[in-house]
Amino acid sequence: MTRTFARVLRHGALLGGVALTIPAWTAPATAAPAAVAPVDTGAADAGADARLIGAPTLEQIPDQLDAEQRGAYRQVFAAIRDGKWTDAQIQLDTMKPGPLHAIARAEMYTAKGSPRVELEPLVALLNEAPELPEAEQVARLASLRGAVGLPPLPVAQRLIWQDGAPRRVRAKSLKGDLIAADLALKMQPYVKADMGREAQSLLDSTVGLTPEALTEWQQKISWIYFLQGDDANARVMAAKAQDGVGEWAVQARWVGALSAWRQNDCASAGAGFEGVAARAGDVDLRAAALYWTARSDMVCGRPDKIEGRLKTAAQFSESFYGQLARQQLAMKDKGTRVGGVVASDWNVVGKRPNVRVAAALVEVGETDLADTVIRQQAKIGDPREFAHLVRVAEALSLPATTVWLAHNCPQGVTSTAEARYPTPNWTPDSGWRVEKALVYAHTLEESRFRNSVRSPAGAYGLMQIMPAAATDFARERGTSIDLKALTKPSTNMDIGQRHLERLRDMAGVTGGLLPKVIAAYNAGPRPVGDWNAIVHDNGDPLLYIESIPYWETRGYVTTVLRNYWMYEAQGGKKASTSRTALSQGMWPRFPGLPGAVAVRMNATPNRRASASTATLGNAMQPNIAVNARVGMQSTTVTRAD
Incomplete structure (x- = not known):
């Protein structure tokens, strides 16, 4: 045992400069939550997570249009969207030829219900701009004209699909087994x-x-017992299923290990988590099992194993x-790129017609079309x-495009993590009330920054806002809102951040604890x-x-927190307050609340878990298992999945 790890074992103190969590049941229970100050995150980066410093901005790209052109092209595209073909044609003909003439004509020629276009203008357009995304369709029309x-x-x-950040993979139920199907009903x-x-x-x-079916149902029943x-x-059912x-x-095996952990049986928990780490087919579960194995090693007094698991x-x-x-290992985050990079990027791709067209389209608010043009350039451009x-x-500020590019790359090109966490230069209608990093963390998971997406449940836009909720928020402000407004980034994010604030302030539900606020945003x-x-x-x-009963919400909480930390690092924050708190077994509070940024929660005993420990004859002296509770008691039963 090294001197460092001996010190960790004696005091539960530092591993590489940061405290490794000792579970709550290793200390006597207290009657109420105790606010605990977080480790120092450094004054130099105060507020950096809100600013997301270093993100590229539109100011680093030269204007493609003057003010008069912007106004005129807005009228052209508005006329095309409204099917006013003559108005669009007259406006284009009266303007001096500019950067968006070709794509405006291409949109008009290929739009549903637009007038027939003769051969000569089609050929002229192909000669002028063969690189446009509409070019193939225009060429087909020209061929039909002879x-x-x-x-x-x-x-x-x-383009080759590239996987993104790890996600927990859900086990799939067996199909085609009639007996299993009948049992499921x-x-x-x-x-x-x-x-x-x-x-x-x-x-x-x-x-x-x-x-296979027997194993599946044994696992599901073990999970039901765990929720109870x-x-x-x-553990009994998990032991049957794990073999x-x-x-x-x-x-x-994962459920059995969690159950053993909750019973204060660190030896069995550690063995179970180690078994999961060795067998897990997905990266997220493997990382989780390794981390929980390290936690078990800590409690069982095996400090020599901790560092290797964490690494x-x-x-x-x-x-x-x-x-x-x-x-835990005090490993530094990469942080954001240095400023000025985009200027050199523009020098490389700014000479490509499609890139200039996309930049001009952004200037007139045609971001969906700009997205299409950038995707086309990715397909035809130099890798x-x-x-x-x-x-x-x-x-x-084309974040949905950036995310798409991060997952669709030319042969031999590998995307960077940075591209998977875009930082558009947007501002909510009422300004930033919640940290930008946290809002973007939700937005990335909710919609991948697709501002027009609609869920099967009827939620709209970036942060998947329900129309009824939007109406309620608008009524509070004495205004009205329509569905089209929910596709506007500034409006959608404003309602989304206000909903986060409302969930934050539900003392009897979330208590202002960040993991519970995130869970409530997903599950309600x-x-x-x-x-x-x-x-x-x-x-x-x-x-x-x-232990969250809903599979989707369990994954949602960890994904949004991961996104949040990635955005914090990308924005230049040297230490994440919420990540530090969770690594120390503390509950991070919603950012911006007055008082302590994290709390340690202790509450009433879980008598069933304690009794089960005694039944199993655990060699450890079990302390009373405690359960963090916020709010009123409830007898509502939730589903197990």
């Missing part, structure tokens, strides 16, 4: 009501299941737990210019209020996150 010997069009290269009421014993009894009475706080039965077949076996987890630097591991194109797209405040009564987290924020 054209021969058309100018050659640029050859589009195949019979299980529905027990799953919805979290009735573990009844579900287990039904499973025990079902014969003819394949090994019945760790003993959760089964398929990906559900790994998920069962392995830290390799997955874009995962939630990889970020926490980096925090050596691709990175420059990505940075120019971000400087043009009512489920989060219910979970305050049924989730047995022992005051541990990470255990709370892993």
Whole structure:
């Protein structure tokens, strides 16, 4: 045992300069939450996360149009969108030819319901701008008119899909098994009501299941027991499933390890998490298992193993737990690029007609069309210019384009993490009330910055705002709002940040705790209020996150927090307050609240978990397991998934 790790073991103090979490049950329970000051994050970067300094801006790209041209082209494109073909044609003909004449004509010629265009103007357009995204369609029209010997069009290269940041992969149910399908129907009421014993009894009475189906249901029942706080039965069922077949076996091992952790059985928990790390097929779960194994090593007095686990987890630097591991190891974030890079990028790609057209389109508010043009340039452009194109797209405040480019690259080109976290130069209608990094973290997960996207549930735009919620917020301000306004970034983000504030201020639901606010944004405040009564987290924020009953919300919380930290680092913040808090077993509060930035939560015992510990004969002396609760008790039962 080295001197450093011996000191860690004795005091729970530093590992590489940052404290490694000791679970809440290793200390006596207290009756109320205690505010604890965070580690010093350095005064020099105060506010940096709100500014997102260093992001490229439109000012670094020269104007393509003068004021008169902007006004005239806005009229042209408005006429095209409204189907006023004659007005658009007259406006173009009376203007001096400019950067957007060709694409305006291309849009008009190819628009649904537009008048027939004869051969001569089609050929003229192809000769003038063969690189435009409409060129192939224009060429087909020309061929239908009898054209021969058309100018050659640029050859589009195949772009290769590249995966982004890690995500937890959900195990898939077995398909095509009639017995399993019948069992699933019979299980529905027990799953919805979290009735573990009844579900287990039904499973025990079902014969003819394949090994894969049996493993799946054993895991699901172990999860129901875990949600109930019945760790003993959760471990029994998980132990059966973890020796089964398929990906559900790994998920069962994970539930068993979490149950052992909650029972204060660090040895069994550590073995379980280590088994998950060795078997997990996805990066996110592997990083999580490595981090939780390190936590178990800490509690069990195995400091010599901690650093190696954390270093392995830290390799997955874009995962939630990889970020926490980096925090534990005091690894520095890369930070943002230096200013002035975009000027040199423009020197490379600014000579490309499509890039100049896209820049001009942004000036007149035609951002969707600018997105199409940039994508076309990515397909026909020199792969050596691709990175420059990505940075120019971000400087043009085309974040959806930037994200698309980050996932669709030419052969031999690898996208950077930076491209996956764009920082458009936008401002909400009422200014920034919530940290920009946190708003963008939600926006990236909600819509990938697609301002016109609509969900099956009817949510609109960047932050997926429901029309009813938008109406409520507008009424509070004495105004009205229509659906079209929700596609406007400044309006959508303003409503989104106000909704975050409202969730923040729900003392009986979120208590202003950041993980719960994020969960409520996804699942709604009512489920989060219910979970305050049924989730047995022992005051541990990470255990709370892993115990959230909804699969989607569990993933949403970790993804948004990861996004938040990436944006903070990209914006020049030297140390993330929320990441530091979580790495120390503390609950980060919503940024900007007065008082402590993080709290340590202790509350009422989880008697079922404590009794189960005694039943298993744990060699450790179990302290009372404690559960962080915020708000009123609730008997509402949530679904298990």
